[in-house]
Amino acid sequence: MVTGTHIANSRIKSPTPISSLSQSEIQNQAPSNNLADLVNQMPQFAGSTTPQNSRLSLSSGLAGINALNLRNLGAERSLVLLDGRRITPSAITGIVDINTIPQQLVKRVDVVTGGASAQYGSDAVAGVTNFVLDKTYTGLKIDGDSGISDYGDGINYHTAVTGGFGFAHGKGHVLLSGDYAHQDGIYSVDRPWNFNGQRIIANPEYASGNGQPYYIRVGNAGTNYALPGGIINSSTGGVTNSLRGIYFGQGGSVNHYNYGSLSTSSVTVGGDHALANDGKDIGLEPMSDRKNIYGRLSYDVAPWMTLYGEGSYNQSEYIYNAGPQYLSAIKLSGSNPYLVDALGSSALQNVSSVTLGTTALDLPYRRTDNRRSVQRYTFGGEGNFTLFGKPASWNAYAQYGVMHSKEQIYNVMNTAKIANATNAVRSSTGQIVCASSLTDPSNGCSPIDWLGTGVISTAAKDYVLGNPWREERFQEIVSGVNLSMIPFATWAGDANIAVGGEYRDERASGYVPTQYQSGWSVGNFLPTFGHYDVKEAYVEGAVPLAKGLSVNAAVRATDYSTSGYVTTWKIGGTWQPIQDILFRATESHDIRAPNIDELYNAGTSQTTSVLNPVTGATETVLSRTTGNTKLKPEKANTTTIGAVITPRYTPGLSISVDWFHTKIKDAIEQFYPQTIIDECYSGYTQFCAAIKPDPTGTRDLLMSASPFNFAKLETSGIDIDASYRFPLRRILKNANGYFVIHGQATNYLKYVSASGLGYAVDTSGDISSGPPRWIYRFSASYTTSRYSITAVAHGISSGHYSNSYVTCTTSCGAYNADYPSINNNHVAGLFYFDLNGTYTLPVQNSAKVQLFLNVTNLANSHPLLVPESGLAADTTYSNLLGRTYRGGVRMEF
Template sequence: MVITERPKGRIMSASQAVRKTLLAFTILSGGGSSAAWAQTTPDAPQGQVSHVKSAKGTPTQRSPQIKAPSRSRSDNEASGREVLTVTGTHIANSRIKSPTPVSSLSAQEIRNQSPTNNLADLVNQLPQFAGSVTPQNSTLALSSGLAGINALNLRNLGPVRSLVLLDGRRVPASAITGIVDINTLPQQLVKRVDVVTGGASAQYGSDAVAGVTNFILDKTYTGLKVDADSGISNHGDGQNEHAAIAGGFGFAGGKGHVLLSGDYAHQDGIFSIDRGWNRNGDRIVANPAYAAGNGQPYYIRVGDAGTNNALPGGIINASTGGVTNALRGLYFGQGGNVNRYNYGTLSTSSVSVGGDQALANNNVNLGLQPESDRKNLYGRLSYDVAPWMTLYGEGSYNQSEYIYNAGPQYLSSIAIKGTNPYLVDALGAAALKNVTGVTVGTTALDMPYRQIDNYRTVQRYTFGGEGNFTMFGRRASWTAYAQYGVMHSHEQINNVMNTAKIANATDAVRNSAGQIVCRSSLTDPGNGCAPIDWLGTGVMSQAAIGYVLGNPWREQRFQEIVSGVNLSTTPFATWAGDVNVAVGGEYRDERASGYVPTEYQKGWSVGNYLPTFGNYNVKEAYLETAVPLARGLAFNGAVRATDYSTSGYVTTWKIGGTWQPVRDILFRATQSHDIRAPNINELYNAGTSQTTTVLDPATGKTNTVLSTTTGNPNLKPETANTTVVGAVITPRYVPGLALSIDWFHTKIKHAIQQFYPQSIVDECYQGYTTFCSAIRPDPSGTRDLLISASPFNFAKLETSGIDIDASYTFPLRRILRDAGGAFTIHGQASNYLKYVSDSGMGYVVDTAGDITNGPPKWIYRFSATYSAESYSITAVARGISAGNYSNSYVQCTTTCGAYNANYPSINNNRVPGNFYFDMNFTYKLPVRNVGAMQLFLNVTNLGNAPPILLPTSGLEADSTYSNLLGRTYRGGVRMEF
């Protein structure tokens, strides 16, 4: 964090700003409105050109604005003591060239390019982010409480390793995992987003292993602005509306300032998928032609496939007694009519190719987009109580609710006795002669779909002070603050099956009067059990549905108290220049509590909620310095001492330097040692569960499992070493051109991670008994298996790659003599060279380029903007490179090697990349008595390109890097008074 005083001078008009910025080259982000990588410094007095040192060490200039600048307090009103926050260092000297790469998004860029009314959607387009949690990809986050959260993920290292700041301070978490929902921030007041791509624990503390994203507010805004917009998809669904208002004013002769904002957003849910791309029927199945040594791949990828072991009205998958499996393939339709299933040209225990594969139709019945409502309120009051002190108080309140369709019920192995009266009535006694039972699979069309309803509120209250004073004969800066944040969530899953009641309702008999009843009711008539008919559609009674379904819920509370002090000064100088020093400390206390009714704590197919209780605190102190060594050469270093109540003392550090031998090029490098302590969820999670499927590597059979995850109080902090080496080139002979290239490498030891069901099964098959002990049969028979897992410190996580960032801006008159305005081209790309999770269990998979398990090889984003006095046009091209469905597979068609559970062979493992083209149009209306009025239209995915298709059941598309809605439109108006 850099704190610097705003010098006195008048605010330039829009036309003056345009003319002045066209006098010198600028390094711009894609919106053509602010310097890419640039640290913010005060505007120059009128008549001067303001050059600043960017975070990448390049001189930059203010860029043209397409609208009148926001009317922040002029220096006639301000006291001259206003402080500004800049990301990347605590040194209070804007001329320091940070050795750490910092990328920036400006307010103008956010306005021009944001595809939705969620700021996180734009930030996540930056190539440095991969695998973030979004409302789109958390549809099946049934028990984790994360559904609906927009959490940033730098370098694909996990949102828990990416620290989110607001004006340099921690943001209260939106879940007990500690991750932050970006939607809780006052988005209309964000004037810049800075992204530090490198380990920053020594400067900012734990969780900054992958880097920091700092949202900077316009805290001195004066005036009133109102935004309103609405959007819809090309298919006529997914309608959304958004309105926001923000205002600020000064008082007491400019000593005080008040800032208020509020916004509301609503989005319609899309609870079925009618897109054509969702019917491709790609699946991965065990190759029936495979035999040891015959050179065939163990798995094959097929099309025109569908689920055959669970149909809307039920299908018999197996029968016992009599002629074993004689009844397999009988399925039940409307009213219970009986049909024979056609298993097609290729069939496994769960998938058919051709034939009646389309009967399941499960992929259409998943939700594509949640229904959501979001409300935000924010207020800030500041007052200059002394020439060296400004006190302030902030408060914010966020309320959000996300409702998902999580798809139909899914039971692949319901055990029905041969004497069950519904079965006898459907097939006849003769067909069931000597049959002791059947196993039925169903998606229970008669039952309502499962639904996630996550409601949460997040509150934050901050009190602090900041200012400048003289120390050692030079200006020093200080900040101090205390902050309280609290999150309340109500996590509910509607229409969940109770396993004990399912068993009771399935065990049906006839009573003495010939009526079909539950067997348990014969001995306990008042137990409320209603018999259930699984055999057909339109046959289940409402009494049975009401008996077996419930709505488990959990209330969770997360509190965070943070206080910190920072001091930056220049104690002395050497022959090479001023030596800058920053010192500070921080205290943080986090605690979780919750409540779950006893009846919802166990016995459910999913959502067996338990409340999580736990707490820890941490004390930290840091020292940072910036030392000029020689002409063009400077050193930057930081060290932090941290003491956790749960895991003890750790030290983090960072060293770096810059070298600028000539004006045109700057070299930089950093080496950091970072830590992340386990969060409350990892330590104390009382237990969450979800139903999923796993593939048995021995048989190729798909099994339904209930996976339960608990915390591990024995976890230790993970440690990381990060190296970044790069250069920034700004050639004088091409004014307006800037290029940066950075190589990064991060290696995390004792990484806190957990294995998921499929990996646990694979590891058990390889002979690791620790994993086998986590697997057991489901005694209720509702699922095939129960799997238990908890996080632990495994061997290491390692990633490396290259970031490339290039921009070029120039006045259009360079090309067309009499043309006005400016043109900006900006390209960003990240190339992941390596991404390895080494469990220490004997095998390693590099998942770089693995679309489902790791970051893509390439993530890129290019933009071009033309800005004139009254309008601007922006085009954005973005996407990811082609890759593999899973890097664990070995692709081959002939002469395939022997079967290996960790690296099985497959005939086709490739997944195409994607490419999206977006357009934005803005037009400034000449309206009297209004400071500025602007109309805008965003068109996302202009080419209506489909998402990346995956060979999976259910949603047949990647939901992390792909656009699922198709072409969407969003238009609105912005007004400023």
């Protein structure tokens, strides 16, 4: 069975490009005990969700998940299969966590790039990743390994055991596999690269027509509006803003902030910029625990029928440090007793109020704890028989899967209690109390002192903080039947036909205590309830037309209970005029129906920041997203054209080059806060309705967003894959072993997300929102019967921070909100070098004992640095940990 087709014939040449990772590559090259880390190095993947870049997903339910993303088109458009069948999703978005796969049993990973909805159904718009298991493994193998970073942190360890045996004279087979992996969390970022202080700010020298860039990129910069002990940003009454720049230190000490050589309302260059704890107190890596168990029982009940049952259970927990609290606009009255005690009544004469910004060092950092379990049970049969006098094969299965998750955020501020605790007054006895307690003494309010570090009482912390949580349940039932046969032949050879059908039912439910559904600075969880089912039938054929020329076509009829009927199709062909070269091409029409989260999300919220395009100030935003039941399926067309060269005069050499183009209409996407505010100020007033001041005052703005059918999403590029395998004796006579050189690269020529608002930006090479221009991976291995050494180089090309910026330093044109000018828009590329080695011990019995050592990021190269607040580094393509070491042992009996 070849991935990308239901036709069971190994002689069929697929017109669709397929890249594979073998079991030996997985064992020798995996940079960690997580298979997804190796798969994501393949250039076809861009923008995947990982524990590294999902650590701040406080309300989406995705924190800790490893979800593959083909072509940067979104994980929800990349279908993940296990032995050709769907895997139970790990979130209500329908995405699959690769951690749920029994990794010790994986013997091959196939990646099909290009639409495959006609073969596999919805979600295969960008392609398919199929994890193929060794279902007939016999023996016992035990793996154990441990790792650590060059900085002495990031300690991890992993163990796995797999056993398999036959019974009933080989008719039956039992397989059992389990593994456990633990990783210590890294809860602060003390790496040298995190102190670069790059920012993008509005150019204070800019004036209309003076030729200066609208934005400038600066270094040695930091946030000036929120400090660990609080800073006064403005005051009213008396002399307006006379108190601006007073900040508070240990024990409430009063200091005056140095705004440096250049400052805006949110950023200071030079001066006291280092006082802010920008990105230093955000977790770099989560603490994680993963447990997997997988079992399979099969039995040949007849020569043409094998029945089997599979079961798997995965349990995982991810704990993150999500960083400090941020309050940018705390309003204190001029008579606030803490303020009077700190500054004196004379300094506050005629001052009616002050506005304070703080990261509240006294309050414990926000912490996320995501616990998830995924169960999957499959029963089916398969076999081979004779039909029409030719070999045929069949399979049928029914599968039930369920995911349970509990997302909890610790130390989250309750906005109403923050307001009560901030409004402090003196009682008749002279004690500082909450004003609300004067009329309701039993309300439990404890006043909070925002002025300094080491000053907030335990009672105040307990009063204002809470731990919101949500439970979610996702259930999936899938059944399918497939038949592959050869009903007739042409003069050029046998015609292969596959037919089949599938039924799928998905539903979500959840629970959130009423007290955690609203009123919190982040979280405000709501339970999502929704359901849909889908019925599908397909037919696929591969017919030879002439010697070396064949055509492959498929069509699928799909009926969704929510979005109705759709038809998908695919047609392709191969032509091999001579043995040395094969040409291939495909055209497919694919769909993706909206998932339960997009349709029925009851509402999730998260806190983020935006750059105000008018003032250049950074503003904090509470963004809330809900589902949209009016969504319709998105439609995609993908074209691939390529060739595979295997020259006879160079045995072992294979080169493939493929051009791809995918265009998605009515793509289901949504605008996020930065885009919403940009479009509002660009004149698209419909976006302004989504922006409101935060009524609680905890954040600057409140934004609403829901998914809708975009106008277009388009990408194109070139995949290059070359490998050369040759024995060393070709170079050195009588030498043992062989070399394998393998290079893969993808050149993204175009990536356009067009919203239909009158403009579209090609974001290829745009590190903030598009795939890099080039993604590459090269490996070179030397292997003998006793040992192997593998060197791996991988990375991305340099590019732009945002393709929306126009780079100039002088003679800049007039301001354009869609394409503003900037003095420096360049970001460097990435190049990482890894070294892996194995050594098989000369054991005298039947056991095989192999030692291995992997060194990742051998040069301890920095991540790609970007001009952002917080953790100012790219978290998707970069190595954040630096040089790491992992060693272990594999034993097989």
